Amino acid sequence: MDYVFGFIGAGNMATAIIKGLVGNSVVEPDKICVCDVDMDKAQHLSTEIGIEVVSEAEKLAEMCHIIVLAVKPQNYAEVLEQIKGTMTEEKVIVSIAAGISINYVREQLGMKCPVVRVMPNTPLLLGKGATAICPSENVSTRDFGIVKSMFSLNGTAEVVEEKHMNSIISVNGSSPAYIYMFAKAVVEYAKSQGIDENTALKLFCATLEGSAAMLMESGDDPDTLIGKVCSKGGTTIEAVNKLNENNFCETIKEAMDACTKRAEELGK
Structure with a gap:
């Protein structure tokens, strides 16, 4: 496995998380890769931070252990279909989209992979975020610690039961x-x-x-x-x-x- 983290989507939220990971020395830039339908955006992020650009989501999922889905809820079905063929139950999906349940991700992928459902907010861009985070039952302690640090290093991160994840959006x-x-x-x-x-x-x-x-x-x-x-x-x-x-x-x-x-x- 070539990379630790892979980001599908190179928007503001992905950028904030990546900068937090690199700036706080959680991982070296060469252990992070990103892909986006807007290749110029992904390339800009690569030039700024030193991470790698991958042309296809499927290839990214194959190479990475922790895969962050930083796309809009409306694009989830398409993205999950793209990575379905290279996913395994050892890889971890991090979902940061509103309304997308752990079960939805698993159903679309056709496997019971570890999923961490997250609801961050835009002050994360300044390192002052407030993030609600919910792991599936099969996320390892080590992987959950790594994922939680992605957000706690950029503000506050609190664990929330999944039944409250839709409601918590209105709070943070x-x-x-x-x-x-x-x-x-x-x-x-x-x-x-x-x-x-x-x-x-x-x-x-x-x-x-x-x-x-x-x-x-x-x-x-x-x-x-x-x-x-x-x-x-x-x-x-x-x-x-x-x-x-x-x-x-x-x-x-x-x-x-x-x-x-x-x-x-x-x-x-």
């Missing part, structure tokens, strides 16, 4: 978009009040970071922390009351439910 995978929407609204309001956009963005991002630290380190639950910011007759309680009037929390939950349902649809 898609939630950056909700936060960006919140930031957009805050900054737009600040601009309407004549406040410099960059100043408002810096202050709000620092507030997000500090608030996250309070949630993780203070020992208080969200309701307690909300109460500590609000005071009777003050400014914050007015804002919180307005959010409650507009069903802020319920709207977030409805959005998360829509996310989960879409993940379930993608897996069918």
